[in-house]
Amino acid sequence: MSFFGKLKQRLTRSSSKLEEGLDAIVEDGGQEDAATTAPEPVAPAADPVVAPASVPQAAEAPVSTPTPPPVESPDAPAKPGLLGRLLGRETKAVVRRTLDDDMLEQLEELLIASDMGVDTALRVTANIAEGRFGKKLSTEEIKDLLAAEIARIMGSVAKPMPIYPKKPQVVLVVGVNGSGKTTTIGKLASQFKAAGKSVVIAAGDTFRAAAVEQLQVWGDRAGVPVLTAPEGSDPASLAYDAMVRAEADGADLLMIDTAGRLQNRKDLMEELAKIVRVIRKKDETAPHNTLLVLDATTGQNALSQVETFQKLADVSGLVMTKLDGTAKGGVLVALADKFGLPIHAIGVGEQIDDLAPFDPEEFARALTGAD
Numbered sequence: 001m002s003f004f005g006k007l008k009q010r011l012t013r014s015s016s017k018l019e020e021g022l023d024a025i026v027e028d029g030g031q032e033d034a035a036t037t038a039p040e041p042v043a044p045a046a047d048p049v050v051a052p053a054s055v056p057q058a059a060e061a062p063v064s065t066p067t068p069p070p071v072e073s074p075d076a077p078a079k080p081g082l083l084g085r086l087l088g089r090e091t092k093a094v095v096r097r098t099l100d101d102d103m104l105e106q107l108e109e110l111l112i113a114s115d116m117g118v119d120t121a122l123r124v125t126a127n128i129a130e131g132r133f134g135k136k137l138s139t140e141e142i143k144d145l146l147a148a149e150i151a152r153i154m155g156s157v158a159k160p161m162p163i164y165p166k167k168p169q170v171v172l173v174v175g176v177n178g179s180g181k182t183t184t185i186g187k188l189a190s191q192f193k194a195a196g197k198s199v200v201i202a203a204g205d206t207f208r209a210a211a212v213e214q215l216q217v218w219g220d221r222a223g224v225p226v227l228t229a230p231e232g233s234d235p236a237s238l239a240y241d242a243m244v245r246a247e248a249d250g251a252d253l254l255m256i257d258t259a260g261r262l263q264n265r266k267d268l269m270e271e272l273a274k275i276v277r278v279i280r281k282k283d284e285t286a287p288h289n290t291l292l293v294l295d296a297t298t299g300q301n302a303l304s305q306v307e308t309f310q311k312l313a314d315v316s317g318l319v320m321t322k323l324d325g326t327a328k329g330g331v332l333v334a335l336a337d338k339f340g341l342p343i344h345a346i347g348v349g350e351q352i353d354d355l356a357p358f359d360p361e362e363f364a365r366a367l368t369g370a371d
């Protein structure tokens with residue numbers, strides 16, 4: 001299966017929520033237009049008799065081009081023509097609804113319910129409406145417009161984690177407990193290793209033995225050494241030892257896991273600050289990346305986590321996990337719109353290869369269910 005197919009399948013819960021909502025909005029007050037569909041294109045698409053009336057292709061839907069007005073087809077045949085029947089095509093009614101204030105309001109509500117946040121939802125709907133007010137739109141057309149708008153918002157934040165010539169490049173990984181830090185470190189380590197980089201992991205959450213054990217499991221899976229320290233010991237001193245080891249080994253990357261207990265913000269802030277101070281004794285330019293790992297299932301809460309962690313650490317980029325199995329995938333659009341922080345990757349499952357580079361167009365199409 002293509003990666004896009006897989007991503008679409010993983011984002012089913014988010015996309016079906018949007019899809020069902022859009023269907024309901026268009027059907028509420030929409031009217032049927034007869035349109036011919038060609039599920040299996042057995043003849044050239046340009047065939048004037050059977051070409052689809054006005055459903056644009058998702059991948060080609062330009063952001064700023066107004067949607068072609070629907071083909072008014074009062075005389076459209078109720079049944080396929082002879083050629084249509086010979087070619088095995090069927091006529092299917094397409095429901096279209098005139099884009100008016102009511103419909104825009106419903107669209108805004110749907111996007112807010114999909115965790116896009118109020119500001120982003122309003123902006124997205126306003127951009128969709130521009131130049132299209134009073135036009136008739138089908139669900140498929142709205143999906144395409146929505147996907148194009150989301151891809152536009154997210155285009156500027158889609159950036160892989162930058163790799164510098166510095167050895168070791170220090171990657172500090174922060175985020176609340178359970179957000180997926182350990183899993184993401186394991187997945188990233190495996191990808192970097194496959195790309196020919198040597199990686200060392202430091203299990204900096206020294207307060208939870210289970211967290212250290214889990215990181216070791218991921219290190220084994222990725223084939224990467226994991227440095228640990230006894231439970232309750234100082235994470236900063238482990239980070240320092242890890243710097244020494246990574247330097248001695250000539251490692252390209254040192255990934256440092258950290259604790260995520262937000263319950264005591266002051267302690268956590270001091271702990272992170274101390275880790276940074278100590279690793280800077282070995283390299284004053286470190287950490288070179290501070291990745292904030294966010295759990296998509298927390299929805300709007302992810303926004304306040306970004307705000308909090310930006311105060312605790314110098315966050316340089318985001319990884320959003322658990323986009324599979326949540327209907328809250330829209331939160332990533334809100335994050336991009338609100339903070340503009342680079343989104344390096346998305347987690348779409350619990351397996352080692354379930355970390356995908358963030359591709360705004362594929363994500364937008366998978367999220368909206370556009371083809």
Ligand SMILES: Nc1nc2c(ncn2[C@@H]2O[C@H](COP(=O)(O)OP(=O)(O)OP(=O)(O)O)[C@@H](O)[C@H]2O)c(=O)[nH]1
Pocket residue numbers: 175176177178179180181182183184205211214259260321322323324325346347348349350354
């Ligand atoms: N479905 C799914 N589950 C994920 C993903 N990423 C992580 N998980 C699961 O989320 C749970 C928490 O992940 P961890 O990597 O342990 O999270 P953590 O932030 O290190 O948590 P602590 O060890 O408590 O600090 C685990 O059960 C993971 O398997 C993902 O992309 N999709």
